[in-house]
Amino acid sequence: MMKKVPQDQTFNRVYITGIKDKRFDISIRDGRFDSIVESNPVSDEEALPCRDLWISPGIIDLHTHLAWTDFDHADQLKREPQEIEEMQARAFEATLRTGVTTARDAGGLLPGTAQHLVQTYHVPLRVHTSSEMLGAADAKGTIHLERRLKQIYDTGAGWVKIMATGGLGAPTEKVLDPVFSEEEFSFIVRHAHEHGKRVLVHTWGGTTVDWSVDAGVESIEHGMFLTGEQAGRLAESGVAFVPTTSIYRIAADPKGVLALNPIICDRAARAAEAHPKAIAYAKRAGVQIGFGTDYATPALHGYNLQELDTLRDYGLTRAEAWQAATGNAAEILGWGHQLGRIAEGYMADAVIFDADPYQSNDAESLRKHIVSVLTGARE
Ligand SMILES: [Zn+2]
Known part of the structure; x- marks a missing residue:
């Protein structure tokens, strides 16, 4: 569940916490967010991931x-x-x-x-x-x-x-x-x-x-x-x-x-x-x-x-x-230029949820929906 991510990794069609109704394709390289682009709209239901995921900065x-x-x-x-x-x-x-x-x-x-x-x-x-x-x-x-x-x-x-x-x-x-x-x-x-x-x-x-x-x-x-x-x-x-x-x-x-x-x-x-x-x-x-x-x-x-x-x-x-x-x-x-955002070039510290964190009632339900915790490049 806890992952150190020096290796490359991609997330397709995920939501970014706090950004409504938009999906993103996110790739991580060498422990940093490498590219973040809005996903293409799909007409075909089958192209959607089997479950929705939300990514938040750590x-x-x-x-x-x-x-x-x-x-x-x-x-x-x-x-x-x-x-x-x-x-x-x-x-x-x-x-x-x-x-x-x-x-x-x-x-x-x-x-x-x-x-x-x-x-x-x-x-x-x-x-x-x-x-x-x-x-x-x-x-x-x-x-x-x-x-x-x-x-x-x-x-x-x-x-x-x-x-x-x-x-x-x-x-x-x-x-x-x-x-x-x-x-x-x-x-x-x-x-x-x-x-x-x-x-x-x-x-x-x-x-x-x-x-x-x-x-x-x-x-x-x-x-x-x-x-x-x-x-x-x-x-x-x-x-x-x-x-x-x-x-x-x-x-x-x-x-x-x-x-x-x-x-x-x-x-x-x-x-x-x-x-x-x-x-x-x-x-x-x-x-x-x-x-x-x-x-x-x-x-x-x-x-x-x-x-x-x-x-x-x-x-x-x-x-x-x-x-x-x-x-x-x-x-x-003093790390605002490298941490705290899902943004290109930033360290890939993140939490992945399988439900929208902004819809959770409280910390307990939020905690239950954590799928994984990522920590990226060391400073
Ligand atoms: Zn104290």
């Missing part, structure tokens, strides 16, 4: 934690290294099988580990990494931060992740308090950019959203307490927004797969309640919205398409949600 999840195995990091430390590695390999596999061909890991995964898992377990997921994130323990001034940044660069990561506010672990009245001083924050971003790295910022809202705009980061994550004015600033400055909406809904459910304690569920519920407003502000202002799940446990990896459902529930159209997960996400990664 889904890009901009916020995963593929190395984490437990909601609480302390629980991972109790596991044997071999068990952790096998769980991580299963996370890679589940993510790819559900149609996610590229993932940006938002913290915890070292590039070397990713490479090892891809090769050893033959899972051709494209992974962009940020290594270990910078958080509260690093708010010790710029000399300390410079040392930490060098460690991150030494791992080969292309991204730097800043935990700029609290999250589910923080009490509601403190969750927007900045973790770093503004000086530390802007130092990290400037240093990262000077070293050719991109920056993603965990922020639930508040002043660190403004700092993110001022410093010119690539994306802010979560952002459920974003204001309308801040949405305007994000749009104007080209800072992307990866809201990771579904995880808060899941975390808010005491009987859900995470089964968290009532205090955490309550914080998640407040976050989930705020998210639709943030999405509405972002949509109205024209902020570039990207698809990210923040999935981090075996119960969640492989169910990534649920994020499409939540984005739609919160006000995006189906086409907008799909765009967030393909073209927009590729641009946010």
